[in-house]
Amino acid sequence: MKINIEALLDVAHLQNSYVQAIDDDKLESWPNFFTDQCLYKLSPRENYDENLPACLIMCDSKAMLEDRIVSYRNANIYNCHFTRHIVGMPRITASNGETISAETSYAIFQTQLNGETSVFQVGRYLDTIVNDHGQLKFKEKICVFDTYRVHRLLATPV
Amino acid sequence: MKINIEALLDVAHLQNSYVQAIDDDKLESWPNFFTDQCLYKLSPRENYDENLPACLIMCDSKAMLEDRIVSYRNANIYNCHFTRHIVGMPRITASNGETISAETSYAIFQTQLNGETSVFQVGRYLDTIVNDHGQLKFKEKICVFDTYRVHRLLATPV
């Protein structure tokens, strides 16, 4: 497959804006990276590989994503922390005029209130991306995580 | 904002050359990534977010950066280690004909004399980049670090 440079860098920019918005605690803007009808799913790698449906989080509309943030800000009890994503370059796995599929590896670090940083989760994003009124958005974001022992709460988005 | 592909990759290359020079122990070339009048600052995220001025390191000229390396090579006492930066793609946050502003997430790993590697610091670079006689250079590099417990000395540059 010949690389479409512009598409690749557009997807990289979308991914980068997405993770930096989370890391910069701009969580209210997080749902806007998705289309109204969307799928956001956190699936342990073991289950994903065997096609088992159980997952940790599953939201199938932007409204559910908004709800998660309202809940995070107002109701949830969790460990306060900073989050930091390091993502590799996306690899575009399929593309037609309408959608782009991409796979991107990620590592998420958390810093606790004592100032210590540790690896929170590594995995890969399996994204389906569409052009929504001139802006690239996630129609699907499946986060397949290797780290299936989740020590702390999944409070902030992956 | 439409992505300027060439500017983005030029900034990515600058960032990459910068961190690889540090990791490859070419520290004498480190100050050359900056303009003569520059600002290099290491600010804990807590302070940065609340606009508090206290920071761990602050150098406001290339000469001060050179001084740090001379001191590192000749006077400082610190734990010998290897350093390894993994940086994401920069996100260009502003750009005019003269300067480019970019935000880039980083993770720094240190390997001690026993051969063990651990996360040393994660954070983000907030850079202001200018064209200095045909070469991109940092006019400002603010390293806002999440990891505010600094276990070991900040011997090598971030």
Add this chain to the structure above:
Amino acid sequence: MKINIEALLDVAHLQNSYVQAIDDDKLESWPNFFTDQCLYKLSPRENYDENLPACLIMCDSKAMLEDRIVSYRNANIYNCHFTRHIVGMPRITASNGETISAETSYAIFQTQLNGETSVFQVGRYLDTIVNDHGQLKFKEKICVFDTYRVHRLLATPV
């Protein structure tokens, strides 16, 4: 050196496909990233820097790489794990009409059967890349690793 955007992104794509193939356990395709006559070497940074020849793994043909995978699938005894590479952008260090040399930093995380993830190894790839019948392939991949205490087996490729 003026950046050749297309070459840079082609190398980034090669690197990305390489590490994702490993992480996705598509190890049978791993040798295909190399030319028939090739060099794959894992060298501790200490030895590499002092030009000492001892290394952990050295394969000098694609057939040896294939052998490693057959051995991994059928004979080796090792800790089952998931692997995850996060690589930075490559930095092209030399290029002529025939070969491209590039340096790329990597961090490899391993997730054990208990679901816990830790840093396995950080280092840098020193690659020599050629066009082999229309496809970019590694003619040489020297993995210079900082993490010279290897706690667990080097079962899966770096």
